[in-house]
Amino acid sequence: MNQKTLFKLEYDKIIALLEKEATSFRGGQLCRRLKPMTDLHKINTYQEQTAAAYTRIVQKGRISFGDAAPVEESMKRLEIGGSLSSTELLRISRLLVNAARVKAYGRHDTQEDACDCLDEYFNLLEPLTPLSNEIDRCIIGEGAEIYGEVHNSVIGADVRIEKGVVVRDSIIMRHSTIGEGTQVNKAIIAENVHVGRHVVMGVGEEAPNVLKPNIYGFGLVTVGEKAVIPDGVTIGKNVCISGETSLEDYPDGTLPSGGAIVEKDGE
Numbered sequence: 001m002n003q004k005t006l007f008k009l010e011y012d013k014i015i016a017l018l019e020k021e022a023t024s025f026r027g028g029q030l031c032r033r034l035k036p037m038t039d040l041h042k043i044n045t046y047q048e049q050t051a052a053a054y055t056r057i058v059q060k061g062r063i064s065f066g067d068a069a070p071v072e073e074s075m076k077r078l079e080i081g082g083s084l085s086s087t088e089l090l091r092i093s094r095l096l097v098n099a100a101r102v103k104a105y106g107r108h109d110t111q112e113d114a115c116d117c118l119d120e121y122f123n124l125l126e127p128l129t130p131l132s133n134e135i136d137r138c139i140i141g142e143g144a145e146i147y148g149e150v151h152n153s154v155i156g157a158d159v160r161i162e163k164g165v166v167v168r169d170s171i172i173m174r175h176s177t178i179g180e181g182t183q184v185n186k187a188i189i190a191e192n193v194h195v196g197r198h199v200v201m202g203v204g205e206e207a208p209n210v211l212k213p214n215i216y217g218f219g220l221v222t223v224g225e226k227a228v229i230p231d232g233v234t235i236g237k238n239v240c241i242s243g244e245t246s247l248e249d250y251p252d253g254t255l256p257s258g259g260a261i262v263e264k265d266g267e
Contacts, residue, residue, distance in 0.1 A: 006036070024065030045117075052116040056105075063105045071095055081147075089140060093132050100127035141174060148178075156191070179231065186237070187221035195223075196231035204236040207258030216240045216260070 006012070019031040037043050074088040084092075106122025108115070140146070141157035148165030156174035161167065164181040176193040178184060185202030189195070201221045209216035216222050217238050223229070224242030233250045235241070236257030243263020247253065255261060 011036070023062070025069060027065060048117050052118045055116070056118070060105060063102060065098055065102075069094065084146070096128050096132035099125050100129055100132070103127055162197075185221075186219050187223065189221075189223045190225040190227070192226045193223050193228070195229045196233070198232050199229055199235065200233075201235045202237055203234065204257050206237045207256070209238045209240065209258050209260060211240065211260045211262075213238070213258075 015031060015034060018034070019028050022028040022031050037046070069091050071088070071092050074084055074092065078084065103122055103125040106118065106125070139154045140150070141155055141159065143158040144155050144160070146155065146159075146161045147163045148161045148167070150161065150167045152169050153167050154171045155161070155167070156172060156176070158175050159172050160177045161172075162178060162180040162182075165178050165184070166182075167178065167184040168186070170184050170187040170189065172178065172184070172187075172189045173191040173193075175191055176189055176195070178189075178195045179197035179199065181198040182195055183200045183203075184195070187201050195201075202219070206219055219237045221235055221237065222240045224240070226244075227242050228244040229235075229241065230245065230247050230250070233247070233253050233255065235255045236259065238258050239255055240260045240262070241255070242261070245261050245263060249255075249261050249263075
């Protein structure tokens with residue numbers, strides 16, 4: 001169909017009206033890309049899908065995709081080893097929540113409900129609910145670079161978490177770095193801290209802190225501002241660390257539960 005015919009049919013106005021009915025950014029894009037068809041097989045297929053969609057809307061009502069935003073650029077960056085901002089992670093989480101809602105919408109309420117041509121599309125959806133839950137349980141500051149795993153934690157702005165790191169139930173404040181392969185369990189890490197590679201934090205049995213048991217407790221590892229923790233050490237529970245520490249400060253490479261390292265330059 002040529003442009004002159006489309007102009008006479010006011011096709012652009014039809015598309016504009018259709019676009020207003022879209023409930024998501026991506027839906028609007030798809031509306032704008034619609035072109036008249038001449039392939040009879042495609043026409044029949046699309047008419048069948050439209051009829052099936054209309055039947056579902058009559059039976060179940062409309063479903064909204066309004067908070068789903070494009071994530072293609074974010075996924076491309078991940079594929080080449082890049083990191084995502086907190087905004088991008090939350091955008092992916094919202095998309096996964098939408099996928100779960102749409103998949104539930106696509107299920108038939110009873111076994112007597114007739115299958116239709118849209119079932120195959122609903123069945124292809126994989127909401128990845130555990131991943132969505134993990135993103136939602138974390139608060140991640142702008143500019144943070146996360147290459148490892150973060151669970152149930154707060155990550156400050158411009159924090160860098162290297163590959164192989166696992167952070168659980170912790171708070172890491174801005175401008176801190178967690179080295180490759182490190183495990184962080186129930187820790188509060190202040191600003192501008194550097195934690196080395198293959199460190200294990202927050203393990204073993206609890207013991208009262210030798211300095212201030214009423215403050216450094218609850219099974220936590222507390223690391224002060226600008227502290228440095230060397231590679232490969234193991235740190236127990238109810239401990240406090242401040243200043244630039246070295247391997248010599250960790251007998252046998254360990255700071256046991258209840259221990260404390262307070263260097264002169266610690267804050």
